[in-house]
Amino acid sequence: MKIATWNVNSLKVRLDSALAWLGEADPDVVCLQEIKLVDDVFPRAPFEELGYNIAVHGQKTYNGVAILSKFPLEDIRVRLPGNDEDDQARYVEALIASPRPVRVASIYLPNGNPVDSPKYPYKLAWMARLKAHAYELLREETALVLAGDYNVIPAACDARNPDAWVEDALFRRETRLAFNAFANLGLTDAFRACNTQSGQYSFWDYQAGAWQRDLGIRIDHLMLSAQAADRLEAAGIDKDVRGRDKPSDHVPVWCVLAQ
């Protein structure tokens, strides 16, 4: 089973690109972030024609997440527990009802910049809620894939120029410690587990020629429970997508689980 995650940065703008990539990559499950549209206008038909079922938690203008799956979607839940006042559409999970079921979440973790604004404590609080929810999900002791745009650079090897990011909300000490605390629940970074080379990124800023200069960072992750990691066969990044016409600033990241 191939599971992918991709921050499309507006599904309206990226619809044709997304359909083209789906046709080539042929994933069984796709977690989308920053769809930037409400549920009612989600372009269901073209994805359904490719054989996908859809779970969506949309929002106007900002955020918005979805899961596409060639297997039936069951037990769909939206919103990350822990703060009923939080209206930002950043979380949807579902049980992928395949012969060997997998619970999958599509996550759009807050960016958190600038760090001296309320956005940074919101990010850290969101990470604490994610850790608490992951702890509950892991108690099921089943295959679990928490995939999405984490807005976290896990280590210096995940940035071309780590010095430029040390005070940034994506890489500062507090962020890395919070991410480590989450991962230390027992989650495996699928890409890290399958690839030893540094210099492999999932995001290049639109600004200042970041793509042309390969000033990338790796911030889109598939985090696997032990039961999922034991089935891990491959993982990769579809880097070439960044060089196409009208690209998202993120590219798809994927893993393959046995069956």
Add this chain to the structure above:
DNA sequence: ATGGTTGTTTAACAA
């Protein structure tokens, strides 16, 4: 380089 670009929406804001 207190810059640069893209998307939503149409003057900022988010990333």
